[in-house]
Amino acid sequence: MSSGISLSQNVQHIIDQVDTNRITTRLQEFAGEVSTTVNGNAQIIINRESNQNDIAKDYLVERLNALPNLNVTTRNYSTRGTNIIATQTGLTNPNDIYIICAHYDTVTNYCIDDNATGTIAVLEIAELLSQQCTDNTIVYAFWDEEEQGLIGARNYAQAAKARNDNIKAVLNLDMIGFDGDGDNDFDIDVRDVANSLAMKDDIVQMLNQYGTNWNLNANVINPGTPLSDHKVFWDENYTALLIGEAWSMNDQNNQYHTTRDRFNNLDLSYCTDIIKLCTAYMATKAGLNYIDSSIQNTGSSLTVTNDPTATYRWIDCSTNLSISGATSHSFTPITDGTYKVSITKSGCTEESDCINFTTLSQNSLKKPIQVSYNQATKDLLVTNTTKAEIQLRLYHVNGQFAHEWIIEKAQENINLKNYSAGIYILQYFVEGQRHILKIQI
The missing domain is CATH 2.60.40.3080 (Immunoglobulin-like)
Incomplete structure (x- = not known):
């Protein structure tokens, strides 16, 4: 794939695709440290306050729309506030919903830790998991007006309760980039609401299972803080918790809520490891629904397993363009190059890795x-x-x-x-x- 993401992999392989360089670039872009491109125009996103965050909103929507298997909507719940919701519908249990979320609004300029870190973490996880087909539904949610009193998330949670949405868990990320004392501690804020304590146990299990090289240490805070968006889901008796830096150990970012909350204060390794942990949790709970997109090179053609319920589209990796008429499970290239196949089954699409093919004239x-x-x-x-x-x-x-x-x-x-x-x-x-x-x- 052009993105370099491997597909149809197990959880560890997906964790390994978490890209520090991509995270770094997007953090700097989203917090206005560097310019970016939005809607085809060069932009600098210096401010994301709720009454002037349209460029930030468009930045997220544009990048989410570029990903497969997502239905992206903006929900204007008031004249000031807009939530961004990207839904990846599960193939087996579409009504079982796992939410990973962060607020994207701020109180002043820059504010990279609060909360560009959480926002870009959700975007990174969407980048990876949207390439997969899953058993359960994932909602990637970006809340507005958290800083005004959890308004955007509350609007969604109350509407979800009224719809009787079967939300299995809500993972909220808020300020995950600062580790002032370098001890790699982070907080899990939880309360005994619905199955939140079991969710906390699952997070700790992910850390023990996959985190041998992450050097993260979890502090479980019960009762956890109510000062972020997970709280409104507790109010509706949904399973939820917060992951954030170690405020419980007095290791908070003292520059937050000021224009001094800038990129050079972040610990990127620490931030990346927390994103890996959250990726492990979401990939596990989503349930990877395997589509065999492994390509066999027979020497004369490229072939994948023939599934009569699937459709196929072969792509030239050098241009990322579809090859006209190449819609079978088998494809015979006529020129040297790299090729991949896109397979769609039950409304979900996965792409293979690119594979080299050499002809012999x-x-x-x-x-x-x-x-x-x-x-x-x-x-x-x-x-x-x-x-x-x-x-x-x-x-x-x-x-x-x-x-x-x-x-x-x-x-x-x-x-x-x-x-x-x-x-x-x-x-x-x-x-x-x-x-x-x-x-x-």
Whole structure:
């Protein structure tokens, strides 16, 4: 894939795709430390206060819309406030909902720790998990007006309760980038509401299972702080908790809520490790629904497992463009290059990794076989001095198989006048080596 993300992987492989460089770039862009591009224009997002955060909102919406398997909506719950909701519907249990969320509003300029760190963490996890098909539904939520009293999240939580949404858990991320004393402590703020204590246990289990190289230490705070968006889900008796830096140990970022909350105060390694932990939790709870997108290179074609309930689309990785007509589980490239396949099943799409494919042209080998084509008469003349049978295959230019011949004679003429006009690829094998010839009928 152009993004470098591996697909149809287990949880550890997905954790390994968490990209510090991508996180760094987006943190700096979202907090106005560097310029970025929004809606095709160069922009600097210096301020994200609720009454002037339209550029920040468009930044998130644009990047979420670029990801597969997401339904992205903006919900204007008031004249001031807009929540951004990206929903990845589960294939097996679409009504079982896991929410990962952060507030994207601020009180002043920059505010990278509060809460660009949480916002970009949710975006990074969406970047990874949207590439997967999942059993359960994931909601990636970005709340507005947290700083005015948890207004955006409260609007959503109350509406969800009224709809009787089956929200299984809410993971709220708020200020996850500062570790002033370098001890790698972080807080899990939880209360005995619904299954929140069990959710806390699951988070700790993820840390023990996957976090041997993260050097994170969890402080469980019960009763946890009510001063962030998870609180409104507790109010509606939903399972929820907060992950944030270690305020319980007096290691808070004293620059928060000021214009001094800047990039150089962050501990990127610490922030990345917390994102990995949250990725592990969300990937586990979402349930990875495996679509086999592994490509087999047969030497003559690229093939994936044929699933009659799936659709296929082959893509040239150098351009990231679909190859016209290449919609089968098998594809025969006509030029050297890197290719991938996009597989859609039950409304969910996964892409394979890119794979190199090298053709071997006829003229690059000196072999005792000659194939010539007379376009005027549509005759294909095959001369074979090997005394072995020759297998010829004809493909449409898009890789679709057309016909196969077995040549046993020393010379054989094949007339192609019954084939529709167009470019075709003739492929044949001599002593295990593949040769190709492009012809126009």
